[in-house]
Amino acid sequence: MMQWETVIGLEVHVQLATRSKIFSGASTAFGAEPNSQACAVDLGMPGVLPVLNESAVAMAVQFGLGIDAEIPEVSIFDRKNYFYPDLPKGYQTSQMYHPIVGPGEVEITLDDGETKRIRVHHAHLEEDAGKSLHEDFHGMTGVDLNRAGTPLLEIVSEPDMRSAKEAAAYLKAIHSIVTYLGISDGNMAEGSMRCDVNVSVRPKGQEAFGTRAEIKNVNSFRFVERAIAFEVERQVELLEDGGKVVQETRLYDPDADETRSMRTKEEANDYRYFPCPDLLPVVLDDAYVDHLRTSLPELPAEKRARFQSELGLSAYDAGVLSATRAMADFFEGVKDVCGDAKLAANWVQGEFAGRLNKEGLDIASSPVSATQLGELVARVKDETINGKAAKQVFAALWDGEGDSADAIIEAKGLKQVTDTGAIEAMIDQVIADSPVQVAQYRDAEPDKRGKMIGYFVGQVMKASRGTANPQQVNGLLKEKLDALC
Amino acid sequence: MALEPQDVQRAAHLARLGLDDNDADRYVDDLTRILEMADQLQAVDTDGVAPLAHPLDATQRLRADEVTETDQRERFQRNAPAVENGLYLVPRVVE
Numbered sequence: 001m002m003q004w005e006t007v008i009g010l011e012v013h014v015q016l017a018t019r020s021k022i023f024s025g026a027s028t029a030f031g032a033e034p035n036s037q038a039c040a041v042d043l044g045m046p047g048v049l050p051v052l053n054e055s056a057v058a059m060a061v062q063f064g065l066g067i068d069a070e071i072p073e074v075s076i077f078d079r080k081n082y083f084y085p086d087l088p089k090g091y092q093t094s095q096m097y098h099p100i101v102g103p104g105e106v107e108i109t110l111d112d113g114e115t116k117r118i119r120v121h122h123a124h125l126e127e128d129a130g131k132s133l134h135e136d137f138h139g140m141t142g143v144d145l146n147r148a149g150t151p152l153l154e155i156v157s158e159p160d161m162r163s164a165k166e167a168a169a170y171l172k173a174i175h176s177i178v179t180y181l182g183i184s185d186g187n188m189a190e191g192s193m194r195c196d197v198n199v200s201v202r203p204k205g206q207e208a209f210g211t212r213a214e215i216k217n218v219n220s221f222r223f224v225e226r227a228i229a230f231e232v233e234r235q236v237e238l239l240e241d242g243g244k245v246v247q248e249t250r251l252y253d254p255d256a257d258e259t260r261s262m263r264t265k266e267e268a269n270d271y272r273y274f275p276c277p278d279l280l281p282v283v284l285d286d287a288y289v290d291h292l293r294t295s296l297p298e299l300p301a302e303k304r305a306r307f308q309s310e311l312g313l314s315a316y317d318a319g320v321l322s323a324t325r326a327m328a329d330f331f332e333g334v335k336d337v338c339g340d341a342k343l344a345a346n347w348v349q350g351e352f353a354g355r356l357n358k359e360g361l362d363i364a365s366s367p368v369s370a371t372q373l374g375e376l377v378a379r380v381k382d383e384t385i386n387g388k389a390a391k392q393v394f395a396a397l398w399d400g401e402g403d404s405a406d407a408i409i410e411a412k413g414l415k416q417v418t419d420t421g422a423i424e425a426m427i428d429q430v431i432a433d434s435p436v437q438v439a440q441y442r443d444a445e446p447d448k449r450g451k452m453i454g455y456f457v458g459q460v461m462k463a464s465r466g467t468a469n470p471q472q473v474n475g476l477l478k479e480k481l482d483a484l485c
Numbered sequence: 486m487a488l489e490p491q492d493v494q495r496a497a498h499l500a501r502l503g504l505d506d507n508d509a510d511r512y513v514d515d516l517t518r519i520l521e522m523a524d525q526l527q528a529v530d531t532d533g534v535a536p537l538a539h540p541l542d543a544t545q546r547l548r549a550d551e552v553t554e555t556d557q558r559e560r561f562q563r564n565a566p567a568v569e570n571g572l573y574l575v576p577r578v579v580e
Contacts (some may be wrong), residue, residue, distance in 0.1 A: 018550050034571035035562070039554040043561060044567030056551035076538040083501055085575040090501075098538070132578055142572030270499060275538045280545040 002240065003204035006232050008167045008197060009159035013152050014172050015128065016059045022127050022151035023093065030190055038130070038145035044089035049277050055152040057282065060100045060125050061184035061292050063153060065071075066177050066299050067120055069104025071289050077125075077279040080271045085143050086130035094154075096273045099124035100282065102213040106157075106177070107301050108169040113315045118170050119158040153183075159198065159209065164228035168221050171195060172323075176300045177223075180325045188219050195224060199231045201239065210235070211245040215259050218252050227252040231259050276378030303328055311341035320349055326363040330370045337374020341382050347377050351394050368397045374381050376405035388466045389414040412419045417468045420476070423460070426468065427477055430459040431484075442485050453477060488517045 021028055024041035040049045064071050076098040101123035109115050125324040130145035155174060161167045175193060178184040186193050200212035213235070218227045230252075235245050250259040300304070300322050307318035321331045327348075335344040352373060356366060376397065380390045393408045402408040409415055417423060431438055434456070441452050453474070460473045493512045493516065497504045504512065567574035 020552045021552075025548070027552045027554070033556075033558075035558045035573065036556040036571070037554075038561070039557065040561075051548045052545055053550050054547035057547060078525040081499070085573075085578055133572065134578070137572070137574050138568055139566065139577055140574040141576070141578045142569065142574055144572055272499065277539065280541065280543050281538050308525060472568055 004162075004201045004232075004236050004239075005206075006162055006228070007159045007200045007202060007209055008161035008164075008228060010155075010157045010161070010167060010198070011196040011211075012155045012157075012171065013128075013196075014063075014155065014174070014178050014186075016056050016151040017182065017184050018053055018055045018059070018151055018152055020053060022053050022056045022125065022126050024149055026149065028150050032146055033147060034142075034144040038148055041122060042088070042145055042149040050276075052279065052282065053151060056125060057100070057284070058292060059151075059181070060123065060153050061284065061289060062181050062183055062296060063123060063155070063178065064101035065289070065293050065296055066093060067101075067104035067106050069102070069120065069123070070102030071125065071284060072098065072102050073267075073283060073285070074098060075100040075282045075284075076123075077276040077282075077471070078273045079276045080126075080273055082269065082271060084132075085130070085141060086132045086145070086148065088130070088148065092127060092129065093276055093279070094126035095124035098281075100284075101153075106170060106173050108166060108173045109304075109319055110169055113319075114190050116166065118160045118166075119175075121156045121158050123153050123155040125151050126154060138420045159200075164225040164232070167197065167228055171221055171224055173300070176323060180299055181298060182297075182325075188221075191219065194219055197224060197228060197231075198362060199220035199228055199235070200233055200245070201235045210239075211247050213247065213259070214249045216249060216262070220254075223252060223254055225258055226254075227259060230257060234259065256288045270308045297325075300328075307341075311335070311345075313341060313345055317345045317349065321345060324363075328482065330366075333370025334374040334377060337371055338381055340377065343381055344374070345376050347373060347380075351391060355394075355398060367400060368394070372404060373398055379405050379409060382405035383418070383469070384416060385409055385414050386416050386467070386470055388461070388470075389416065413465070414467055417464055418472060420423045420472065423464075423468055423472055423476055425478075426460050427456075427473070427480055428476055430456055430463060431480065434459065438481070438484060440477060443483055453481065456481065488513050488520065 013029075016022075018028060020026060021042060024039050026039040026042055027037045031039065041050060061071055075095060076375075077093050078096040080094045080096065081091045083090055099122040101120075103122060104120040106118050106120060107115050108118055128147050128150040130143055130148040133142040133144065135142070157170065161170055175186045175188075178193070181188040184192055184337075188194070195197045195218045197214060197218050198212045200210035202210040203207065213231060215227050215231060218224050225367070230251070238245060249262045251262050252259050303322040304318045307313045307322060308315060313321070320327075322328050330352075331344060331348045334348055335341050338344055352366075353367070356363065376390060376393055379385050379393075380387065385393065389409070392412065392414060393405050396402055396408045397405065402411060437452075437455055441449060444452055456477050457470065459471055460477065461468055461470065464473075489504070490509045490513055493509045495505065497509070497512075499556075540541060562568045562571075562573070565573050
């Protein structure tokens, strides 16, 4: 049986979070009335001239710096010529030969904690096209050009990925970098980040690449894995049956979970690239690039490393807590207030993330702030409350029953009882009320008694309404029960 | 480099220009002469000369990222042969 190796390269299109378009002053806001944000430049009216948006340039360079890429001094816009109704000019302004970002690298983390470096060939600026709506308009196609001219950064990887999981991890890493930098909202559902996947297979050990298929329309992390899994199986089956893979563009259909040939016309695309005469070469001097470099925020890979080395978190915790900037900022907020990184990590990933997940909320819409959670965790740390009470306080904070952990602890009387006398009194009462269980305990083999003590602990905790210190209850109960034996 | 009529028809198709066969023959001659001039230029030794992206010795000015355009849909769509619900309508594009 032949062993096959999968080879994957990704082209990721990221919509940059500028206010206006890349070459015009029309708004890029999502969800506006059709064609209400398409100006004369976007429509390709005669006589208009594009003027490049400085934020689009800065964002592209920030991305380049974020992946340790070369930033060439000169980059040049070219025209990619083709006809389609959602491209009114008849060409897309792009960068074919001199992209704004040169070769760089992205580190990905796999499930087993292993890391791998994926090379980025380059990233270039270009404009997005409009949208064609193929619903029935009396046999016509409807065109909305609001998206036309939205700045895109196309990030082209080298064919360095060897599995669907690696491809998904790479896409997540790109998503993480662009959202950390704040250069895109990264919203895949709204199309702010889109992905084309190049997939081929080759016999294991063979140097030469196999013929690749390009899969379009892969617009979620999950679909990337599924589309690749399907495509690899299709290609391997084809080759093992003596067939050949055709170089072509295929479309991923998430409903059918398959890729289908787009039946491109006989003629290969001939885009006739040439330098755009309307745009001059973009020249970025060292001072400009250095200025952007110094204002770069801490990026996910650096944060993950710092969470491990400085805060002593596990690789897993550091990975989860640095995955998005919102998560990392929230965690650091909690940690700064409570002063204990490990406790903060447990609470953010446990109770907090669990509740967000359950309610389908993101961090930005959490009713509990990082400061509020930090104050709660501080009370766990200084043993004002025990773990059980802390969960009650958290639920109360979430439901808006109080502004701070301290206020809720006070109002609900959840302060942990550590007074030995008070706990002993409760224990004596429980023992007096449970003659049957005490008799069973006394008659049990000594090595079985450990398990039986649970009943008494539960009763005492109940009597204290959850506020007794569980360790103390355990210790004192054991002493008192064993004295009866 | 001599062009054939089908080269001209192909270039015309890519540019979505309709040519009849007489036109095509005429363009074969015109374009061939233009390409001959290009061949002459190609013969110049340009080793060590950086390709020129633009004839002007100037660099691209950038504009501030501000929304300066207002909604002119009404006026633009007066030019369009067919619109509906704010959309431009075009002959059906089948993928």
